[in-house]
Amino acid sequence: MQQLGWHIFAHFYLYLLAIIVYFCWFDSKISFWALLLMILGLTIVHFIIDLAKAPIEKLFRDTKMVHLFTYISDQILHITTIYIAVWLVFNEQITLIPAQLNNYPKFCALASLAIIIVYLIGYLIPYVLEVLMPGFNLEKKSISFTKQSGKIILTKNQEIPIVSNKELKAGRYIGGLERLLLLIFMVLQIYSAIPIIIALKTLARFKELENNRTFAEYYLIGNFLSMIFGVLISLVFIYILKL
Known part of the structure; x- marks a missing residue:
């Protein structure tokens, strides 16, 4: 639980840093309190999703395939909640495959992909290997x-x-x-x-x-x-x- 707390704490301050950068350098017209409320909601949802992960794995017999499925589902849920939160706060139509992007959304998308390719994939591959090669290690x-x-x-x-x-x-x-x-x-x-x-x-x-x-x-x-x-x-x- 302590490790989960630090994990959520780190995510909250990354969210906070992102909205401060956006508010100070890109769009100061939007309410900062609305942005703050958005990241508080995202943090709470993030905590609930991560907290539910272990009981769900035990419920489905805690197999290697279940680990892979819950890990992928966990990441999809996090991305989806961010997508919905941005849509609600900014009240704009957002497309999965945009025809063009402004500077800030483009920067955020590129930064997210860089994090995924360096960090997230490194944790995904062992789950895939456990399914493809049971007991490989x-x-x-x-x-x-x-x-x-x-x-x-x-x-x-x-x-x-x-x-x-x-x-x-x-x-x-x-x-x-x-x-x-x-x-x-x-x-x-x-x-x-x-x-x-x-x-x-x-x-x-x-x-x-x-x-x-x-x-x-x-x-x-x-x-x-x-x-x-x-x-x-x-x-x-x-x-x-x-x-």
């Missing part, structure tokens, strides 16, 4: 440990992580930077530089790919998913940039 090994009596007892077929949480976290950061570089290269139309990203990442993991088949499969599927999501979001980014 677990390997059955026989390990030994010594009791106080001095006897050595073998524990057979104990599942231990192939990739530690620390390595997964580092991989998430590397993947985010990789997709950010991919976005930059696609925007600048430097397509010939894209293979360099894959080559550098593969070189860094060469020994693990050579010695561990399970890790190699996990790595390749995760890398392909990262590139696919990165390319698709980059195309949307370029489209909005040209509006």
Whole structure:
């Protein structure tokens, strides 16, 4: 609950920063209190959605597919509530695929896509991998440990992580930077530089790919998913940039 509180706190201040920037530099005619009420409502709804996520997962047996579904649904609900809140406050017709955008909406859309490609996709891919490769990060090994009596007892077929949480976290950061570089290269139309990203990442993991088949499969599927999501979001980014 404390972690959820900090999460909601961070989102509220990001919302607050966004409306302050909008009010001070783009449109001071709109009521600041209306904007403040909007982000308070968004924060409360955000809290309710996140609070309901864990009970819903338990209700549907807490499977890998349920985790993936609730994660995607959670993000869609957050985006939808923001969309509705903006429509109610600004009382303007908003289209999903606009023909043109003013400076501030364009900036917000591009910033959102940059956050999605760097941050959100990094959390989505492990959920997808859990569905595509159940138990991909677990390997059955026989390990030994010594009791106080001095006897050595073998524990057979104990599942231990192939990739530690620390390595997964580092991989998430590397993947985010990789997709950010991919976005930059696609925007600048430097397509010939894209293979360099894959080559550098593969070189860094060469020994693990050579010695561990399970890790190699996990790595390749995760890398392909990262590139696919990165390319698709980059195309949307370029489209909005040209509006």
